[in-house]
Every structure is written in structure tokens, then in C-alpha cells.
Amino acid sequence: MQQENFPNIISLNEMRENTGGNIERIEGDSRFISRIVSIGLTPGSTFSLLKNDGRSPLLVFCRDTVIAVNRKESSQILAKVNA
């Protein structure tokens, strides 16, 4: 990943609570992709991060839905944080 060229693209679990952004890309096996896509998170989706306390699963608000995503797999979701 050329993350250094896009300083505001970080993984979901590194984002701060109460910030928003757009999903940039999703990595992982097809099983994970199918689960995360069918619950409503796809590249391009606008979302806000409701909760990230460093331990519990993350809470993401996207497409009118509050979605809990565990920390490990949320690191496979990369997002562009709103300025």
C-alpha cells in the first residue's frame, strides 16, 4: 500500500471516534468481503464512526444502519477521513 502518499487514508480501527469518511478499499478473503458487503459497507460508502474505544468492536453508521465490526477485521477496511 502506498499509504504514505495518502496521509488521510487509514484503517478503520485507527480512526478517531465521532469522525466520518468514505471507505476507500476493503481487503480480506471472499468470505469476509461477502459478509461486510452484504451488511452495507462497500468502497465509496459514506459513513461515520460512532465508537472506537480501543478495545470493543467498532460501531459504524452507514446506510441508515449502526453496524458493529470487530477490531481485527476492521483493520482490513481502509477509509479516507473527512477533513
Added chain:
Amino acid sequence: MTTTKTIALLGQPNSGKSTLFNNLTGLHQHVGNWPGKTVERAEGFFDYNDVQYKVVDLPGSYGLSANSEEEVVTRNFIWDGKADLICILVDASQLERSLYMLADFVGIKAPVMLVLNMMDVAEAAGKKIDVKAIEKKLGVPVLGFSAADTKRYPDFLKKLDEAISHPSYIDSAGLREEMIGGNDSPVYVIEKILDDTQLGNVENIWLAVKLLENDKLVQKVVNDSLPFARRNAVKCILSSAEGREGGIATGEAKYRWISKILKETCSEKTPDKVFGKWDRIATHRIKGKIFSFVIMVVALLACMILAFPGMGIGFGLQPVLQSLVEKVGEALGLWTVVVSFINNVLVGGTCITICMTSFIFSIIFVFRILEEIGYMARFSYAFDNWLSRLGLHGKAIMPLFSGIGCTAGAVCGTRVLDTRGQRLFALVLLWAIPCGSKVAVVLFLASTFFGSAAPFFAIGYVALIFLSFWLSSLLFGKKLIPENERVGMIMELPPYHKPHWKMIAAMVGRSTWGIFKKALKMILIVAAIFWALSYASDGNVENTILYKIGNAIEPVTMFFGMRWELFVSYLGGMFSKEASLGIMSTLFNHTGEAFSLVTRVAASENLGEVLAKTISKPEALAFLFASMFNVPCVLAMGTTYREVGTIKWLATIMGYYIALSLGLAFIGYHIGLLIF
């Protein structure tokens, strides 16, 4: 003659599928398993306009990828074209996301009707949905609905009639356009390669999409039917860089298609309160757990209050009926053996079944209400970190916690878990969690034998339960939930809803009635066998078959520190915890004419005194440990069998707990011999 039409309900979790199913079919439903699967199959019937409708409630899933057993069942059913109509339910208050199921369905050649459920919630949130416009765009019947509102069912039936008599299919052109983009896109190329292949009742575009989503079942079917060269061409595309990213691209295309439809048919204002104060507390790392704990204690209290009438009837009826039977028996000059059988098997068995199932009803009811409100998801969230260490999903907290109330009822709650491995493992853990009655028995024994040291036993008991979790995790967890299949929490926290008390009470009542009928049969059989073994015409224990068997095997049971009286009490504890005390009461105190499984006047007043005098400390220790991890009760065995579906698994779990409890008894006894 009436015709029968089959309709299948398809929808994501929380789409209101089961509400619709229950309101349509009422008492005319049958719950079993799909052939060769452990996935629940719910079917029901209703009549409308001279047509008999068979309704199949397909297992809930977020899409049609075949990742879990549930999804495979759903997919095969649709693939085989067994339904006259597929009724897709979506949540109107989260329309964009929940229409994903519809988008995933496009390309399947089956007649469809779309139900936008929870329109009332959507309208209250300020959403305006033009149902007619959506119908026009999709080309299939669409209904704005609210499954919980019984007044709206005539509308549903009218629409259903229309959909059945004029079958219509979703036009795949719009989605195809989104999928394909250019002439070199993987979807397009695969569709071209598939060409005239005809598999199942699906269009090739659907196959192409599923291939790109790495759907193993579709890959197999396609591989088996394509000639070598074309098969390789498909493989080539799937392994290209674009092909490997296919699953994301197709997902994006589906949501693009949905957005296009909604853009012209819906208006919405941004919701102002998506995550309120309560949610902040409920999902807080520490406060959330405390909050959950308080709610669960209140829920358990509610269960007890709810179970009270049923318990009262069961308890109250037994002595009244028994003395009545005795009087009538005397008047008619019936043999005492007949009176004894009626009282100890028929009357006692029925009353105890009423008591036990009233607890099952209340526990399923209360936890169902919590789920309906939307609280269960928060509860699962709060405890996910703890449970994920055992490999379990946070959702397992609900059945595990309700186990404190009643194991048999809690067993039914394991159904919320997604995979069979998770369900089985949760069941194994659940059996170690003591229900109220078990706690009462253990505390009674501990205080009887060890007086002021009893609190230490209580603490030790809790520690042992956690140790047993660790052991179960070693023995079962790793196998049932292999590391590579452990999936973390990805779950929707649904918005809070008002619960529909009456409807849930009716639903739970129906399922409890089913449990009651089966439980009654089972309890009567077990009680009859035990009665036959323990009956003596002169009331002398020494003339019973049980006494003879007990004495014969005593050398073996003493190995675990249990003389035959204690061992029989231990066996009685597998029936119910009260039976364990009742049997001891008879055997040690010589009260009651014959010992019986159904004695409800459990411990006679001076039982403690007599026990303390007769039984040595090491023996007491052995029995105490054996009681802690004994099989929960006959009803828990019954509901567990219902959930696991095979005798093999029921026997495995039973065997494990018998081994564990006897093993602990052995250790306790021999340590006791050294100490005392």
C-alpha cells in the same frame, strides 16, 4: 378442489420475516429440520380465496452467497425453483441497505413480490417512499406493509393473490448494466463464456456475479458442466487481478443499482438521533456491562414472576389431585398399586411438567421481548470481547445468561447463533451453568454438611464453573469452532422498536405448547420406569428393584464416594433437582410411602439433620461435587435433543457431564478421606 401454492419468505435478519410467518399461519405450522441439515425449517399453511398457501420461512441471511449452512439451504431452495412465489421482505426504515437481498436475487428466474416492511417506522422517521414508483421500476408487485399490524393483512393477502395470479420477474437489465460497465469487464467476459449454458433457474449474469464473489458451490456446478477450454477461460479471469477483486466490484454495482432506484422514488431527511444517550451507555466498555447486568437481573426477576402462575398451578394441583385420587381409589376399592401409579406417575408427572414448562415459557418470552426491542444486539456487543476468547460470538451471552434462570429454556435460545459449531459449543457451556434449582440444592447441601464454610463452597463453585469452561474449550471448542472458521463480530445494531406483547406471547405460547406436549410424554415415561423400579407393595424400600440394583452396584459407586442411596439421588438429579432432594428425603428419613421422582415437598424439615448425622464428610464432598456438574434436568435433555437433532450429540454432552461430575466426586471423596 382447492389448489396449493407455495410461497417462500426471504429476508435479512430483523426484516420481520418471522412476524409475518407467524401472523399468516397461526397454529397451522410445523417446525422441523431441512433434510440432512441442522437448519430449522418452518412451514405453515393458510387459506385465502379458495387457494391453500404453503408458506416456507427461509433461514435469514444478509445475501445469497453460500457461506453458511443456512445460506446453502436458502440458496438451494430458490435454485431448485420449488416456490410459486418468493416474497422478499426488506426493512423500509433501512431501505438502501436491506434492498441488497433483492439486488442479490436479480437474475434468478422466480416470480417475486417485494414487501417493504416497517413502513410505519420509516414514515415516523420522516422517510417518504413512493411504493407505486418502485413497483413500476422493478416490474414486480411491491407492497408497503407493517407485519406487526394485524389490520394491514387484508392488503397483504390481496397483493399476494395478485402476485400469484400474474407471476412477474425482476428485469435484470438495469443491474446488468451496472455490473458490466465496459466490454472487457470480468462479469461481461464470463457471461460471454457461459454463453448458452443453462444451470438451475438462473440467468448467466447471476452465475457470473457469484463466480466472481468466489462462491464455491456455483464454481463447482459451473466446473462440472463446462467443457475444459471454457472452464479454463473462466478460471483465468477469476485469477486475474480484476477477477480477484470481483466480489467488491459486484457489491458496489448492486448498491449503485439500488441507489438509482431509490433516488427517484424516495426522499429522506437525515436522521437526527441515530445513536442516543442510552446507546452510549449500553455500548460502553464498562458501563455497558454493568447496565447489561442490571437489565438481565431484572429480566430474570420478570421471568420468575411470569412463571409464578404456572408454578402455582403445578404445585397447588398436585396435593389436591393426589388426595382426590386416594379418596376415589379407596371408595372404589382400587388396588394401592393403581393409586400409587396414578399419583406418582400420571398426576405427579403432569404437575411437574406444568411447573417446568411455565419456566420455559417465561424465559423464552422475556428474552424474545428483549430481542424484539433491539436490546439483545447491544447486550451481545457489550460482551463480545469476553466471549470471543472462547471462540463464541457475542450473541451467545443471551442463552448463557438465561441459563441462570432455566437451562431447558436457555437451550432454546442458542438458536440465535449462526453456525452449528457455535450452537453446540454454547450448549456444552450452558449445561455447566447452574439454574436456580441447582444453586438451591448445592447451597442446601453445602450448608447442611459444612455449615459456616458454605460460602467458600459457593465461591469454589463459581471458580469450578469457569474451570469447566476452560476444559470444555479444550475438549470441544477447538474442534467445533476451528481457529480458521472463527469470525469476528459483524452485526447490525437494529434501531429500538416497540415490542408487540400480544403477538410474542402468542408465538411463544405456541412453541411452549409444542415443548409441553413432548415433555409430558417424556416425563411420564421416565416417571413410570422409575416408579416401577421403586415400587414396593408393603412400602419397604428393601423390597424394591432399585434397592437390589443399588446394592449390587454399590461397590462401583463407592469408588466415587457415593453409597447407593446417594447414587440413586444423583440419578434422580438428572430428572430434576427437586427429585434429588425428594429421593434423599425418602431414603434417609423414611418419609413418604415410596420414593418418587415427582415428590414436590422436596426436603422434609429435618432432612438436613438426618443427612449430617448419617453421611460422612468425604461422602458429602463427593455428592456435593457430583451435584454441581450433574446433568441439568430431563427437560433440558429434551430441549437439547431438539436443538442438536441427533442422539449422538445429546449422548456426547450427557456423557461429558456425567464423567465430569463423577470425576470431581472421585477427587472430592479421596481428598476428603485424607483431610477428615
